[in-house]
Amino acid sequence: MHDKPLTGGQALVRLLANYGVDTVFGIPGVHTLELYRGLPGSGIRHVLTRHEQGAGFMADGYARISGKPGVCFVITGPGVTNAATAIGQAHADSIPLLVISSVNHSASLGKGWGCLHETQDQRAMTAPITAFSALALSPEDLPELIARAWAVFDSERPRPVHISVPLDVLSAAVARDWSAEVVRRPGRSVPDRTVLDQVAARLAAATRPMIIAGGGALQAGAELAALSEHLAAPVFTSVAGKGLLPPEAPLSAGASLCVEPGWQMIAEADVVLAVGTEMADTDFWRERLPINGELIRIDIDPRKFNDFYPCALALQGDARLTLAGVLEHLPQVRRDATAVIQAVAGLREAVRAGHGPLQRLHQGILDRVGRALPDNAFISTDMTQLAYTGNYAFPSKAPRSWLHPTGYGTLGYGLPAGIGGMFAGGERPGLVLVGDGGFLYTAQELATAVEELDRPLVVLLWNNDALGQIRDDMLGLDIEPIGVLPRNPDFIGLGRAFGCAVAQPGSLDELEQELRNGFARNGVTLIELRHACAH
Template sequence: MHDKTMTGGQALVRLLAHYAVDTVFGIPGVHTLELYRGLPGSGIRHVLARHEQGAGFMADGYARVSGKPGVCFVITGPGVTNAATAIGQAYADSIPMLVISSVNHTASLGKGWGSLHETQDQRAITAPITAFSAVALNAEDLPELIARAYAVFDSERPRPVHISVPLDVLAAPIQRDWSHEVVRRPGRGLPAAHCLDQAAAKLSAARRPMIIAGGGALAAGAVLRRLSTVLAAPFFTSVAGKGLLPIDDPLNAGATLCVAPGWQLISEADVVLAVGTEMADTDYWCERLPLKGELLRVDIDPRKFNDVYPCAVALNGDAEQTLRALLERLPSAPRDADAAASHVATLQQAIARGHGPLQSIHQAIFERIHAELPVNAFISSDMTQLAYTGNYAFQSRAPRSWLHPTGYGTLGYGLPAGIGAKFAAPQRPGLVLVGDGGFLYTAQELATAVEELDSPLVVLLWNNDALGQIRDDMLSLEIEPIGVLPRNPNFALLGQAFGCTVNQPQNLDELQTDLRNGFKRNGVTLIELKHACAC
């Protein structure tokens, strides 16, 4: 029976619950009170972030690990601008995120009356960094806009959606109960048959085929492995695609297209099949990959077919369905993979030999991490030199296990994204890799972690007392280093103030022990590793 007293905000929360939303991240404010009125009894858990940017990154991490949209509630004006960086990161990395914000009363929009939190055009702030940004001018708009958001998440390239709801729409009683009107039309479909035939013919004729898979292929791991085996094709991933093949698969070349041995190997391919990857320079660390063979692309976004890497065959459709259709058109007997496996082994050896002094230190740290990391753990990493090495040198055991802010490249991502990931998969131990510079962007989210988490989250703080990458870049360009040697706080005392268990290992053996203990501890462990202690 329709509750005549249900407001637009309450009905919206009930609608989200019917869309299987179980967690929202946010900070309540005077403008979002009607949303919070709807949370009790909804079945949706609210997680209090300490900054709206942190709430957005938490929603991002939740989405990367769960595969479901991350949801956050933010207030009008500063809440939206604070969250914009996290929205931009999700947009760049094709992460599904639903941002619900308030906005000023309908009658005041665009008037410049000086209302609290007023922005001249709030929608315009997020329009460039979302699949769409819209204002619900009446309550009846809300079920339509939520359905449109889920159409993006289910059927298009997943990206953030921002819906602004005016204060009067949030507070007014709804005229009819639309809180149960769920519209899900998932499906990305198959490319045209003639495109599949053409692609299969090129793959069949290829002498040295290779595969690149990205974040759009995370659901297609099994079929990708079969395809790699049938074709005897070395298998690369983007950073977002790490873990798609087992570590011990002899054709697994990993996320190594950002270093010279990877560039060399991919240049030898006569046909490259790229699946669910933007093929962006943020993954490759070079302006353009040296592709000499024909490029076949599988993507849900048709705009990718003729951008930096125009393709010989465009396969517009769902990754898993498309790859299965390709397999049906290929010979079922696997090719001899000895030569391809040898090329991959040579690649891995060249990478190990090619580490510079800093990367060798990082590799030693990752060896200790690998020894102690639980099988089902995930790693959330910030923009820090340790993670840059890990992007290509550390192999993930499974998809959705390495979270990194690749495209937008924002500092401060690692900790809140790791917290969000814990809410998506509480049973999975988490490891956060963060540098001292990026840590101070969102260190306040330790308060959320300590308050909310009762399973292992280990924060490994790589402290070189510098903005190390920028310092090194300045020196390489013969620029006098400025602003890259900050005075850091006492991180141990900071962690203790938040309620973390704190360790400061003095060598790599102690680091390994601290990691082992941290993964056994239900709660948050902060491990500060000084650069000098890792040498």
């Protein structure tokens, strides 16, 4: 009796397992049944989301916390378009995301027959927001495409990949079993010795060197700390790089390049070393950062070297390996850091003292969050004013501990990304910071959280009964506010309906206690903090 040959869908799932995939997020549909045939016995956990956008955001959160690619399964057509917002966010923030979708039967593609879920060209819809979007024309195309996806994740700037698999390819028997054919990845390069020598010489000769580190430097925390100490150079981070230096490190300037004190300090640098950051205005909150000194850039993406901030010297390669190479080429003499440490301490004080009334309100909430937050917890945030303040005012204790949809800036990210982060291995509890407007974009994912999670996930809903940032922007431009004061549901009743534990603190003291209670509870807690109770 011969074993039945694997279908393309079954072999694809086994191949993903052999690449180390342990979790996929998705919603089964009539067009993805052959993928789901492959899941039992594969060792891959399937997490049922309540919308394909939620599946994409959960895969994004999983990737940001674990450092591994996040994977989701979606159906042809509407599944892909629903997930497209999450794909766009992952593209903007350089997150490794693998989206496997079905597509209509090969014979029908592009013919406009009116098949179920049909689009004129599905690949074209995701091509602009992925590293590549490809169509598998046979089961034997799949191992090559998956290998190419992992080459992007491991060797290039990590960005989403979308692979469309026609229904007939998913159901076809494979010609041979390629499900164990994991291709060795090429890895990342290091610049040659000459360029490392030049960079080391510039840094050694600098009198006021400073460093900006981004999400591309998340594996390079130790090397950044060593270089910072050696040069007596303050380290600023982007939002994606929060926590690269511990907040108590004397040279840690935090993610403060979006406020006046940070701008003033970076303007004094005679050499700026930018590591793994695209230096986007979404991090700086101004069109151009006042860099008056020479700029040196380390990046895996060579397109960054001559963009909005052209650099004097470029090192293309892996951030950790390249920084290690720079350290080897530096002279052994270390600088006296006393004056610089005082300047960084002054920067921190100035940031806090510079808060406006709204930011002071936020800081009071964030201080309570910081007191109640377990040391190993991560925070996932949405596009809400509380998180905008937290981006620069909340100290992260470690990398991969503060998730924010920085570049694309989509509402509805915080909750599903936080849920996805809970599946990323380890026992880390999670906190979601979300506003009343953004919460309603993806509130249905509470169903997934309650169904799947047996560890503490606390959702802190900041309810100011408004699309607060947009209202404030309208008022600032003398536009009569329209569409910014929605009628909200009973959020506590909604949380109860999903099966969450719920709380509605009446003061900051009560908030801190309810946060502690939530982190002591294995499951999902929804805490609604109303604007009037935060004073």
